[in-house]
Amino acid sequence: MKTDELVSLLAAGEVAVPRRTLPSRLALATAAGLLASIALMLGLLGIRSDLPQAAMDPMFWVKIGFAGLLIVAGLVATWRLGRPGVKLGRLPPSTTAIPVLLLWLLALASLTQATPSQRVSLLLGETWSSCAFLIALLAAPLLASTLWAMRGMAPTRLRLAGAAAGLFSGSLAALVYSLHCPEMTAPFIALWYLLGVAIPTTLGAWLGPRLLHW
Amino acid sequence: MKGHGGEKMSEEELRRRLLSGLSGDNRAYHAFLQATGDLLRRYFHRRLGSLPDEVEDLVQDSLLAIHDKRQTYDPTLPVTAWLYAIARYKLADLLRRRQRREQRTDSLDKETALEPSAPEHDEMAGRDLDRLLARLPERQRMAIRHMKLEGLSVAETAQRTGMSKSAVKVGVHRGLKALSKLIQGQNA
The missing domain is CATH 1.10.1740.10 (RNA polymerase sigma factor, region 2, helix turn helix motif)
Known part of the structure; x- marks a missing residue:
């Protein structure tokens, strides 16, 4: 077929597109993934029974804030990397790095003040062996739905786009998990929450070139 | 224009x-x-x-x-x-696909040297395309076969298949999309 014919073919049909297709697809994907993630958390783990008291502890809000900033970074990166010619910009990397660094400083401060025997329990808490795994598990439906939304876009840097989808999913899952998680120390969050977010991010980077190709 | x-x-x-x-x-x-x-x-x-x-x-x-x-x-x-x-x-x-194809062709050449009865590449490509086309819905397959493979115009294709001109256009467009998905699936 000649190129002129292809052009005529493409221009002959319905060419208009609704304005909000991409944002509504991403919103739908996020809502569906989030609901599935919350359902998993409620079904498998349950909300911590002392949530009202926990909400008085500043550390609870450190967790929420940490996850919240990473969610913003992941969302902005997903949105930008999904469209050809849009640059990633400085916001996503800095909004990822700053909360991580602040949390590490907080963790360092708390570790230096503690006695050697306390340090271990600050780092490991009661649930270190399951925390990262559970965050990754809660991130699974979100990663699937975010990657689906991204397949409707046109990412050109597939590994990075997959990682962005993973960061978004992992940090939303960390937020959901914090409603269950009993741990309240900065060193624990700095280590295990970060690992929990890193697992879906790495998985997303691996899946990107395999699933986002167009 | x-x-x-x-x-x-x-x-x-x-x-x-x-x-x-x-x-x-x-x-x-x-x-x-x-x-x-x-x-x-x-x-x-x-x-x-x-x-x-x-x-x-x-x-x-x-x-x-x-x-x-x-x-x-x-x-x-x-x-x-x-x-x-x-x-x-x-x-x-x-460029990535070409590179992969060249690597594959290299290894095929080695195999061919050992096994002289291997079928020719062109013949295989033809058979592959037929098999892929067979997986498309009837209307898309007809539209593509006439326009892309036999080089007929939209009007001629419409006449031969009894489809309307716009149905032919839509058939080719959707068929090409479906075909490129199938081919990508094979390359992956």
């Missing part, structure tokens, strides 16, 4: 036509695609001087992709930034 034949359309004209197209103006959209085709041809020609046969295929691939992904254009950005990003992606994709 305006903008055709190598004369360059300005960024602003291109953008105006795309935006009119996206809100439903077929003529503006046609002019946009035509000018984009010229732009892409120049772009790929500069980069694929040694592979002139690939240039036109790549122009067509990119036009299809631009059409399919037209909702990803961000109106706050220059159209050319969007178009070249897609062109770059398609070019990188082509």
